[in-house]
Amino acid sequence: MTVLGFENKSGQPGNFPIPENLSNQSKLASNQSKLAKQQYLHKASAQIIDKLVFTNDSIEKALAE
Numbered sequence: 596m597t598v599l600g601f602e603n604k605s606g607q608p609g610n611f612p613i614p615e616n617l618s619n620q621s622k623l624a625s626n627q628s629k630l631a632k633q634q635y636l637h638k639a640s641a642q643i644i645d646k647l648v649f650t651n652d653s654i655e656k657a658l659a660e
Contacts, residue, residue: 598646
């Protein structure tokens, strides 16, 4: 939760805010808006992976092997 800046489980991400054009779309979204949402989620998940999984120490150990 701290990577994206959530203060609580029902809050909004402070460090990676949801763009207005994604948060205000209707449930009957077009393919283009679905793609934009997927791209946003991909970027958010990449930040989490980079911060929590790929720490500098683990990368250096993997490269040393």
